Amino acid sequence: MIRGRTERAALLATAAGAALFVLGLLVDPRRALHGYLAAHAFVLSLALGALAFLMTVHAMDATWPVAVRRLVEAAVATLPLLALLFLPVVAGLGELYPWTRPAAELDAALGDAARHRRPWLNVPFFLVRGGVYFAVWSALALLLCRWSLAQDRPGAPAAALRARQRVLAAVGLPPLGLTATFAAVDWLMSMSPTFHSTMFGFYFLAGAYLGGIALTVVLAAAVAGADTAPALGPSHFHALGRLLLAFTVFWGYIAFFQYMLVWAADQPGEARWYLARARGGAGALGVAVAVGQFALPFLALLSWARKRRRAAMVAVALWALAFHWLDVHWLVVPSLGRGGFPLSWVDLAALAAVGGPAVLAGARFLRGRPLVPRRDPALAAALEYRSR
Numbered sequence: 376m377i378r379g380r381t382e383r384a385a386l387l388a389t390a391a392g393a394a395l396f397v398l399g400l401l402v403d404p405r406r407a408l409h410g411y412l413a414a415h416a417f418v419l420s421l422a423l424g425a426l427a428f429l430m431t432v433h434a435m436d437a438t439w440p441v442a443v444r445r446l447v448e449a450a451v452a453t454l455p456l457l458a459l460l461f462l463p464v465v466a467g468l469g470e471l472y473p474w475t476r477p478a479a480e481l482d483a484a485l486g487d488a489a490r491h492r493r494p495w496l497n498v499p500f501f502l503v504r505g506g507v508y509f510a511v512w513s514a515l516a517l518l519l520c521r522w523s524l525a526q527d528r529p530g531a532p533a534a535a536l537r538a539r540q541r542v543l544a545a546v547g548l549p550p551l552g553l554t555a556t557f558a559a560v561d562w563l564m565s566m567s568p569t570f571h572s573t574m575f576g577f578y579f580l581a582g583a584y585l586g587g588i589a590l591t592v593v594l595a596a597a598v599a600g601a602d603t604a605p606a607l608g609p610s611h612f613h614a615l616g617r618l619l620l621a622f623t624v625f626w627g628y629i630a631f632f633q634y635m636l637v638w639a640a641d642q643p644g645e646a647r648w649y650l651a652r653a654r655g656g657a658g659a660l661g662v663a664v665a666v667g668q669f670a671l672p673f674l675a676l677l678s679w680a681r682k683r684r685r686a687a688m689v690a691v692a693l694w695a696l697a698f699h700w701l702d703v704h705w706l707v708v709p710s711l712g713r714g715g716f717p718l719s720w721v722d723l724a725a726l727a728a729v730g731g732p733a734v735l736a737g738a739r740f741l742r743g744r745p746l747v748p749r750r751d752p753a754l755a756a757a758l759e760y761r762s763r
Contacts, residue, residue, distance in 0.1 A: 382742075406719065409710065413708060420587075422451060425450035430548050446591060450737055454516045488569045488644065492568060522536045570644055578626075581629050612682065656717050660717055
């Protein structure tokens with residue numbers, strides 16, 4: 376019943392979002408495409424964060440995450456679809472990335488940066504790299520999901536399949552980290568060719584992992600009480616809350632030190648990137664993200680008792696997801712260089728146009744399947760997990 380309602384809502388959101396996004400393209404193509412890239416990067420970050428979480432717990436051979444693993448796999452299974460949903464970004468490269476245009480059409484600083492980076496930032500190589508990124512992510516996601524689902528079949532070698540997933544996760548984590556880092560540089564940082572930061576990839580990955588954990592909390596609460604749902608107790612939400620707190624701190628650490636290093640170096644190209652995000656509405660949005668994605672969740676998650684309450688954890692997770700979207704938006708939209716308030720109705724339309732199909736794909740993945748890997752050897756211990 377829950378999954379049926381979710382699929383209908385996702386279809387409605389997809390149709391409405393796609394229609395409004397097309398309208399936005401007709402009104403202001405550049406603004407609409409920036410909103411679409413922000414929406415796609417946000418939804419992709421949740422899937423990548425979920426994949427990183429899934430592979431981490433497999434590599435660690437951790438027990439308690441088995442109770443929420445099938446829900447994480449539903450998020451991970453959206454990665455092949457997100458490759459298709461990247462096509463509008465490919466079609467709008469000329470509107471999104473200054474380096475795609477002749478250097479003579481750019482100002483002196485941008486032109487010099489574009490010429491200097493031409494061996495890396497050129498359209499054919501950009502597209503090839505993007506294909507490699509999605510191929511790596513999709514292969515990891517599909518194999519892990521396939522082997523996990525195979526465990527559910529009667530007579531399947533469940534222990535051997537669990538070991539296979541652990542090996543793939545351990546081997547695949549470095550390629551996942553490298554490809555996600557390069558993707559953040561290619562798709563987000565290169566919107567401003569004069570800006571470069573060796574911490575930018577970590578910034579994106581920290582937010583992605585934070586978003587993936589927050590999404591897991593929301594999914595776990597959403598299916599509570601459904602048939603074949605995992606019997607999650609306070610200890611499971613406490614464990615997820617500890618991870619959410621850890622990556623809230625890690626994201627804040629990366630965000631602060633990237634800014635501090637740029638401020639200390641005081642290089643014009645790097646300063647220009649922050650100045651575009653420190654003035655007017657973008658500046659207000661940046662302050663809101665700093666408070667909303669770090670300070671308030673940090674304080675909320677310090678409480679031992681609060682992390683054990685499902686309702687409180689869902690509230691914190693939804694808050695974290697909202698401000699993670701604003702954070703990704705803050706990375707993308709100020710690159711337009713227009714000033715003004717950086718949020719628009721077309722951003723919500725783009726979010727629905729990307730998020731709707733992703734939610735639908737995740738719900739379809741779970742349709743007719745148990746919400747736990749019921750024959751995994753560690754499931755009983757995972758459901759009985761208790762933390763202090």
